[in-house]
Amino acid sequence: MAILDITMPGEDGLSLARFLRESTDTAIIMLTAADAVVDRIVGLESGADDYMSKPMDLRELLARVRAVLRRSRGRGEPPAASQDEIPFGRCRLNVAQRKLIDAGGGEVKLTAMEFDLLKAFAEHPNRVLSRDQLLDLAHHRRWDPFDRSIDILISRIRRKIEPDPSKPSVIKTVHGIGYVFSPGE
Secondary structure, three states: OEEEOOOOOOOOHHHHHHHHHHHOOOOEEEEEOOOOHHHHHHHHHOOOOEEEEOOOOHHHHHHHHHHHHHHHOOOOOOOHHHOOEEEEOOEEEEOOOOEEEEOOOOEEOOOHHHHHHHHHHHHOOOOEEEHHHHHHHHHOOOOOOOOOHHHHHHHHHHHHHOOOOOOOOOEEEEOOOEEEEOOOO
């Protein structure tokens, strides 16, 4: 996600938006004081997914960022979850059958919320995901600062997939930020 202004030092935001659109799948929001209709048209035609004029309300900016991220999820390379089975520690997640399979081939019981959380991690390997992002991806709801349900779910999942849940190597905590799924370890 990139938030660009038209008037930036060095290269202007419009040419940067064109470059990002041509070379990446980065979601782009133009946030600028240029608020004429022609400015908005040029910004959107340069590759921006959304265009906002300053001054703006921070809550509206946050809502637009979330909307652009929701729309841009389908871009780029297919998520890891398109594979038949994704390794999760000592287990494998079968997305099509919504099952977690242990090393011996037996099914590990999961709640629907645990499965959705594992699937969200599988779709975003090696990326730090905040609690807010995990709630949005796995439970399709907004984050409440006092909501610890993600932490509780991750603790339960770790007991099922980690060789040593007290020293997690598959779903790691990134203190002050969130969690990261490391499939290669």
